[in-house]
Amino acid sequence: MKAVLLIDFGSTYTKLTAVDVEAEAVLGTAAAYTTVQTDINDGLNKGLRLLEEKIGKVEFSECFACSSAAGGLRMVTSGLVPELTGEAAKLASLGAGAKVVGIYAFQLTEEDLEKIAKSKPDIFLLVGGTDGGNTECILHNAKMLATLDADFPVVVAGNRTAARECEKLLAGKQVYICPNVMPKFGVLNIEPTQKQIREIFLNRIIQAKGLSKVSDLLSDIMMPTPAAVLQAMELLAQGCEGESGIGELVAVDVGGATTDVYSIADGMPEHMNTVYKGLPEPYAKRTVEGDIGMRYSIQGIVDAAGLDEVSRLSGLSPERVGELVEDLKCHTDKVPNGDPELEKLDYALASMAIREAVTRHAGTIEETYTMMGLTYVQSGKNLTNVKQIVVTGGSLIHTKRTEEIASYALYSPAQPTSLRPKQADVWVDRTYILAAMGLLSSHYPQTALRIMKKELEYHGNSK
């Protein structure tokens, strides 16, 4: 046996997954409250004790960790045009596993600066202009940022012509220059920036957040948790040497505060008569819906779906839904636990959370009549041919209706313009191993992939 320990320092729970890489099997999992306020080791040690109770004493030969503790990796971005470099900056940050707490476009104002100071980002991503294009905006914004008395590092990934000047303007701050996120109109180049963000996360932020005090057992904290999940999903879709993947996929994690959606798919137009509009999106794309969550963001789900729809799906009266929602807002740790009313409500809420979050993630298509006949205009990713959906999150795991809920990620004739998957197999991550497998994949890709294929529960074809 060769045991490896994988740790996810989450915002609430520190989750441990023990894996035997020789047998390619999960030995056991355990979770304990994250204790980042006092000493992060308290929570970790408690988790280790729980794990030991389950699987006995195990010598771990290696140990890897990811973290979203202490607020995760908080980023603020500023670009020029919202749909172009503004969007590119957002895509780059989300794909790097960040929690984007502020998005700005055009020239920053005094008010913006006040808000930025208050939101206390871990990293600021400054972009704007294609290479050789507009320099005015990014230089103005660099000047403005320089006046802020805050010590967050700034990643500059805009018009290369202005990069040096930005560095000079920001003298005294930690500045990292990266290639432009949009070097030419409509061309994305976000990987170098993501790599830089991850490096800063490792070298600087982990320490600043008191996460570096973790026991000697740990080699290092490798990445933010969402980046680990994205890595796991890429591996599951594409496979690696010696082990094939399951093909293009969409993954949804419905949490208490947010809903994360990942798509590993090309998503470009299928037909000749379709014109693509807007920024091309990355093959591995992550979005986060901050207003869609089962407890802290429960109101966002009701607002997006409508009270009547939640009432219809749950079979509860609108008044009762209202009452229960108010109650859950105050008692965010409440779970159905057999209560039939809460089970019905959570079913409706989770279904709507998935529908809303995947709709926002997926691209759209519109019909236009031209002199040449019917033409289609697509923006965002076309996921209609994606055949695999991976779901996780408490509301999907602790229910018998997982597949029914997951089917709300699919294309619906009621929303014909939304390019969601037409038909897909559903895989359920019942043991929360996705982040752990992302970590494991850095060193043992084949093993991580085989374990995922084994551990994810297959739910057949959702129609």
Add this chain to the structure above:
Amino acid sequence: MQNREKKVLVIGVIGADVHAVGNKILYHAFTEAGFEVVNLGVMVSQEEYIAAAIESNADAIVVSSLYGQGELDCRGLRQKCDEAGLKGIPLVVGGNIVIGKQTFEDVEKRFKDMGFDRAFPPGTAPETTIEALRELLHMDGETA
């Protein structure tokens, strides 16, 4: 990568117009003539021209229209450019920009009243447009 010694043009076919051939010819002709060209392709909205022109710090916007609805599609573009901070950016339009029996002088006058700097009738050779752009962008004597 863009070379800022070159003048930057944003080009595309406006509205619900899918005529792609002329657009490709213009792209090659302008590039050949030494311009840096941001080509938005077909079915371009006014907002897309403006967004691309802002990011690329364009020197001019060249609008094509082949399907006869150009006048409707082009209305308000100048005002939107002003609003977006692209004050005074040269706007050029060409193609089958209107339908029906009209003298081109009338058509040209209407487009100039809408804020376009130049309007070209059907069958204009790319060289003519290139010449006009050189003049508009004060490139006399330069190769491009």
